[in-house]
Amino acid sequence: MSIFYFLLRATVLLSPSYAFAEPSIADLATSLNTVWLMTAAALVFLMQAGFALVEGGMARSKNTVNVIMKNYMDCCLGGVIFWVIGFGLMFGANHTGWFGTDLFMLNDGSAWDYSFLLFQMMFAATATTIVSGAMAERARYSGYLIGACIISGLIYPIFGSWAWGAYSSGTGWLKELGFIDFAGSTVVHSLGGWCALAGIMVLGPRLGRFGSDGSSRNIAGHNLSLVALGGFILWFGWFGFNGGSTLVGDASIGKIILNTHLAACAGAAGVAVFSWLLNRPILLTSTVNGSLGGLVAVTAGCASMDVQFALLTGLIAGGVTLVGPALLNKYRLDDVVDAVTVHGFCGAWGTLAAGLFYAGDLFNGQRILVQGIGITVAFVWGFGLSWLMYTAIDKAIGLRASPLHEQRGLDYTEHAEVGYPEFQNNKLFNSDNLAARGEI
Amino acid sequence: MHLHSSPLTVPKANSTGIEDKESFMMKKMTIANALAPHLSEDRLEEALIIWEHKYAHQPTFALQRFISEFCDNNVQGQRSKILQALFLALNNSTVTQAAEEPAPVVNKNIEAAPVTQGGATAIFEQLLAAILSGLNHDLNQRVRLEAQHQLKHLKANAVVRRDLMAFFSQGYSLPTSFYMEIKTMRECINLVYIALCEVLGPVKADDVLHNAIQRIEKQPNNRFSVRELL
Numbered sequence: 001m002s003i004f005y006f007l008l009r010a011t012v013l014l015s016p017s018y019a020f021a022e023p024s025i026a027d028l029a030t031s032l033n034t035v036w037l038m039t040a041a042a043l044v045f046l047m048q049a050g051f052a053l054v055e056g057g058m059a060r061s062k063n064t065v066n067v068i069m070k071n072y073m074d075c076c077l078g079g080v081i082f083w084v085i086g087f088g089l090m091f092g093a094n095h096t097g098w099f100g101t102d103l104f105m106l107n108d109g110s111a112w113d114y115s116f117l118l119f120q121m122m123f124a125a126t127a128t129t130i131v132s133g134a135m136a137e138r139a140r141y142s143g144y145l146i147g148a149c150i151i152s153g154l155i156y157p158i159f160g161s162w163a164w165g166a167y168s169s170g171t172g173w174l175k176e177l178g179f180i181d182f183a184g185s186t187v188v189h190s191l192g193g194w195c196a197l198a199g200i201m202v203l204g205p206r207l208g209r210f211g212s213d214g215s216s217r218n219i220a221g222h223n224l225s226l227v228a229l230g231g232f233i234l235w236f237g238w239f240g241f242n243g244g245s246t247l248v249g250d251a252s253i254g255k256i257i258l259n260t261h262l263a264a265c266a267g268a269a270g271v272a273v274f275s276w277l278l279n280r281p282i283l284l285t286s287t288v289n290g291s292l293g294g295l296v297a298v299t300a301g302c303a304s305m306d307v308q309f310a311l312l313t314g315l316i317a318g319g320v321t322l323v324g325p326a327l328l329n330k331y332r333l334d335d336v337v338d339a340v341t342v343h344g345f346c347g348a349w350g351t352l353a354a355g356l357f358y359a360g361d362l363f364n365g366q367r368i369l370v371q372g373i374g375i376t377v378a379f380v381w382g383f384g385l386s387w388l389m390y391t392a393i394d395k396a397i398g399l400r401a402s403p404l405h406e407q408r409g410l411d412y413t414e415h416a417e418v419g420y421p422e423f424q425n426n427k428l429f430n431s432d433n434l435a436a437r438g439e440i
Numbered sequence: 441m442h443l444h445s446s447p448l449t450v451p452k453a454n455s456t457g458i459e460d461k462e463s464f465m466m467k468k469m470t471i472a473n474a475l476a477p478h479l480s481e482d483r484l485e486e487a488l489i490i491w492e493h494k495y496a497h498q499p500t501f502a503l504q505r506f507i508s509e510f511c512d513n514n515v516q517g518q519r520s521k522i523l524q525a526l527f528l529a530l531n532n533s534t535v536t537q538a539a540e541e542p543a544p545v546v547n548k549n550i551e552a553a554p555v556t557q558g559g560a561t562a563i564f565e566q567l568l569a570a571i572l573s574g575l576n577h578d579l580n581q582r583v584r585l586e587a588q589h590q591l592k593h594l595k596a597n598a599v600v601r602r603d604l605m606a607f608f609s610q611g612y613s614l615p616t617s618f619y620m621e622i623k624t625m626r627e628c629i630n631l632v633y634i635a636l637c638e639v640l641g642p643v644k645a646d647d648v649l650h651n652a653i654q655r656i657e658k659q660p661n662n663r664f665s666v667r668e669l670l
């Protein structure tokens with residue numbers, strides 16, 4: 001609290017207007033909002049590190065560098081693309097309800113415009129990076145990055161303009177219908193999850209992931225400590241993700257963050273309870289995914305739900321994170337980090353829950369219908385367009401790494417380095433002369 | 441062909457033997473490549489067996505008789521074309537060999553001698569055998585079957601394919617005349633790795649391949665690094 005007060009005072013004292021006059025209430029409010037929004041943006045940025053740790057830990061050691069590189073570049077390329085085109089499409093003047101038409105390459109905005117742009121840029125990076133974990137260990141770096149740029153610059157912002165547009169003038173058509181998605185269970189997470197689903201369908205499973213008899217084989221991640229640490233960092237970052245979505249530093253933040261936290265707790269608890277009921281071991285990866293599922297689910301309704309319903313939403317999301325992977329396995333869909341379940345399925349559930357558990361107006365049929373429309377449209381748009389995109393990339397330059405590269409590991413074949421050079425002992429490749437042979 | 445006496449045993453040859461073997465293999469490859477566009481896989485195989493048994497050590501002009509022997513009515517019209525292709529290929533091969541022949545070295549250090557194809561083939565076969573010997577009987581059979589299935593994807597000529605099929609299906613050693621480029625050997629090892637992944641799953645496949653590599657590396661006096669095949 002004291003740090004926050006200090007930051008606020010410093011902002012006010014350093015502002016040019018302070019030298020001449022006492023700041024007005026409006027100035028103070030803007031300063032407070034800016035400080036809060038930038039703090040939240042920094043927290044959302046930190047989520048990239050969380051994703052990198054979770055995904056890196058869940059991949060085998062020979063593919064760790066590759067998946068972390070994808071996370072890193074999602075943020076970098078996605079940020080630039082979002083500034084160039086995404087922000088304008090998503091938040092520019094939207095008079096048709098379908099996409100924005102200005103604010104591209106924003107360079108002459110107000111101080112608040114830049115703050116808002118930065119915060120939204122972090123959201124775009126989050127939506128994009130969901131895909132990398134699902135497609136890990138067999139997707140080529142170049143093909144993946146092209147897909148990431150299209151998601152950041154087109155797929156995510158256009159859907160976002162329907163649900164959240166616009167910032168300057170006009171309204172998105174879903175928003176007009178009354179669609180509730182406070183911080184992006186659907187706009188960010190489900191959409192990312194559906195893109196991931198399309199990606200893994202086009203890519204196919206990793207070598208040997210499913211037996212010829214249809215059995216599913218577990219491919220354990222190489223470092224569960226990283227997974228747990230990543231889970232904690234994501235959880236921490238989510239306080240900025242949901243809390244910052246108020247866009248103002250007001251009193252509502254407390255309940256939003258409390259709802260966020262409790263849903264995460266309940267998600268992990270849900271995994272424990274359902275695992276126990278199903279007589280399954282309670283795995284660390286499932287527990288982390290349970291809490292993440294809770295966080296994703298509560299994101300839509302954290303500002304409009306009472307606390308007990310936030311908890312219930314998280315608890316059910318925990319169950320979803322157990323059922324989802326089994327469903328995907330049944331259809332031989334290989335999702336390395338269960339991103340489709342955590343972000344796609346839990347996001348859809350959370351969006352529905354936001355309609356079901358709307359404070360003061362529970363189970364309103366009209367609202368539930370609108371939520372259903374939003375969920376369905378997100379699936380059709382996100383999955384459909386991504387499937388076309390990944391199929392086109394696959395045909396044009398190849399999306400799938402060769403089996404030889406899968407054997408050697410994508411760290412070396414795609415990046416010419418390995419995550420653990422002192423321990424991997426050149427296991428399945430010859431590091432001495434791959435480059436000389438022109439094979440990387 | 442002979443059955444394996446031990447999973448890691450392959451015929452050994454002295455240095456002169458290896459040179460002869462290499463020359464023989466090169467010649468056989470050249471003939472196979474020259475005939476391939478004109479003959480079906482089965483006919484090519486048959487032709488190479490005839491060549492190996494009767495004409496491998498005959499002078500070049502004897503090739504006319506060789507062609508007469510395997511040319512039936514189906515390819516009779518192409519006889520002169522085939523002969524021309526064969527002469528041309530063998531001629532080019534001789535010129536290339538002569539150009540690549542290193543200058544004589546006085547007091548040549550045996551240890552520093554360049555890696556030979558024979559050494560690569562031996563290690564290649566040892567690696568395949570080591571992979572298979574790391575499995576129990578049931579898994580061994582399943583991997584062999586899957587490997588045969590995967591070999592369809594190998595870009596190699598009919599003879600190489602036949603020899604590899606015999607290796608996986610019957611447990612035969614690779615013949616002394618076996619020749620495959622190192623790049624193709626890598627592809628073949630990768631196909632076996634895919635077979636391991638299909639049968640055992642990728643985690644165990646990595647372990648089996650890793651253990652096999654270690655076993656080969658522990659052997660004394662390897663003349664070729666097994667990692668070149670990865």
